[in-house]
Amino acid sequence: MADKVTLLEAKLQTTEKEVLELRSLIGASPQVAFSAALRESGSGDIGPFTTATPLQYKRVFSNTGSSYNPATGIFTAIVKGMYFFRFSMFNNLSTVPNSVVSLMKNGQRLTxxxxxxxxxxxxxxxxxxxxxxxxxxxxxxxxxxxxIVYDDGMNYNTFSGFLLFTM
Incomplete structure (x- = not known):
């Protein structure tokens, strides 16, 4: 019986180590995701500007990891990895439509x-x-x-992204 208790204690210690190891792995996994819309309230055109200008998406739906800055409109990676980004653009015929928005990475146009x-x-x-x-x-x-882009509180213009996996 004493041998069985010793064996069970050893197994318990091994299992406790494995649980701690798994917890540290899970806890170390960064969680990065955000989603935001252009306007907090109101309606109308944004732009035109005389130079290309980052859009500031002010209505933040989520910002896990705090990587998106609504004051600048810029997402900054806090961990090396593969990311997914999506954006949308809406215009209105208040004047002749003339909208072009680009997704940029470090100043280089992606799409x-x-x-x-x-x-x-x-x-x-x-x-x-x-x-x-x-x-x-x-x-x-x-x-x-x-x-220009247009929004009237319906959140047509959005910007979202999230970490798929670390590298």
Whole structure:
């Protein structure tokens, strides 16, 4: 009986070590995800600006990991990994539509959504990418110079991203 108790104590200690190891692995996994809309309230055009300008998505739905900064509109990677980003753009025929927004990584254009002069109205588009980021890399949506986007509180213009896995 004493041998069985000793064996069970050894197994219990091994199991406790494994549980602690698993907890440390789970606790070390970064959680990074955000989603935001352009306006907190109100309606109207944003832009035009004389130079390309990062859009500041002010209505933050979630910001786990605090990597998105609504004051600048910039997401900054806190961990090296593979990330997913999505953005949407909406314009209105309050003036002739002339909208171009681009997803940028460290100042380099990755992809864009646009709608320019035409006689249709209320156009919307979106795009998405999966990209590797290093710690400190910046990702943001940029409104191109002399362009506009429109929102009226319905949260048409959004910017979201999350960490798929670390590398």
């Amino acid at each position: 864009s959504v646009w709608d320019t002069s035409g006689n249709d109205s209320h156009d919307m588009g979106s795009n998405a990418v999966v990209i590797p980021l290093s710690v400190g890399d910046n990702v943001y949506v940029e409104l191109q110079e002399n362009r």
